[in-house]
Amino acid sequence: MQNKLPAVFKKLYAAFGPQHWWPAESDFEVMLGAILTQNTSWSNVEQAISNLKKHNLLDPHKLYALPQQKLALLIRSAGYYNLKAARLKCFLGFFLNDCLADIPGMRAKGAGVLRKQLLAVKGIGPETADSILLYALKKPVFVVDAYTKRILGRHGLVSPQAEYHQVQDFFMRHLKKNVKLFNEFHALLVKLGKDYCRKQNPKCEVCPLWSIKRA
DNA sequence: GACCAGGCACATC
DNA sequence: GATGTGCATGGT
Numbered sequence A: 001m002q003n004k005l006p007a008v009f010k011k012l013y014a015a016f017g018p019q020h021w022w023p024a025e026s027d028f029e030v031m032l033g034a035i036l037t038q039n040t041s042w043s044n045v046e047q048a049i050s051n052l053k054k055h056n057l058l059d060p061h062k063l064y065a066l067p068q069q070k071l072a073l074l075i076r077s078a079g080y081y082n083l084k085a086a087r088l089k090c091f092l093g094f095f096l097n098d099c100l101a102d103i104p105g106m107r108a109k110g111a112g113v114l115r116k117q118l119l120a121v122k123g124i125g126p127e128t129a130d131s132i133l134l135y136a137l138k139k140p141v142f143v144v145d146a147y148t149k150r151i152l153g154r155h156g157l158v159s160p161q162a163e164y165h166q167v168q169d170f171f172m173r174h175l176k177k178n179v180k181l182f183n184e185f186h187a188l189l190v191k192l193g194k195d196y197c198r199k200q201n202p203k204c205e206v207c208p209l210w211s212i213k214r215a
Numbered sequence B: 001g002a003c004c005a006g007g008c009a010c011a012t013c
Numbered sequence C: 001g002a003t004g005t006g007c008a009t010g011g012t
Helices: A005-016 A027-036 A042-054 A060-065 A068-074 A081-098 A103-107 A111-119 A126-136 A146-154 A164-174 A179-196 A210-214
Strands: none
Touching: A005 A164, A005 A179, A005 A210, A027 A042, A027 A081, A027 A126, A042 A068, A060 A081, A068 A081, A081 A111, A111 A126, A126 A164, A126 A179, A146 A164, A146 A179
16 A cells, blocks of 8 residues: 555644644653553543642652552542552552663663563553653654554554554554654644544544545 | 543453 | 453543
């Protein structure tokens, strides 16, 4: 199949402009947000993060020292709060003990090695790992989420049943490996998904990609 | 009140 | 390997 991805990116960027992702004040905050946003709308995550900030707890050592039940209540607004408190604790253990909270040091490792290590942390799956790799550690890894799959499936670019790594491969094969491009492209896909490609009630007839589907 | 959101782990077949 | 289920709040 002909490579339509550059045209897709162009249309999305023309329609929506830069998305300024990931919305966070630090790379550590990106990592927390990546876990908190699992199957959850970002507005709920924002409340949880601002709650942590309000209590001056946006710090790996302080969070790791905090009893899990207290952490759970602080991130309540993000949903699945007991589960996510446990997942954050697992990640913090990895971040502090295995990585020594050294983000430049993590960045010096290869993306493949890091991805494997992240996936070994309980509660971190492919999307969360890749979000951390791309948005916090600036590695050229494409993030695939529910919107990305749905949009590409509906537009016939991948099979609707395609698995995570197949969709990811599709992007990585057809695009230059570029952090800025991967960052903006994924953010634009989420923007498109929110505005035009909801599960039910999609607005296909006014979707900026409609002409590409028909082409 | 129903539906959905920037997933993941685990059980069962 | 595929499919189903629990986890939970807040916005529309």
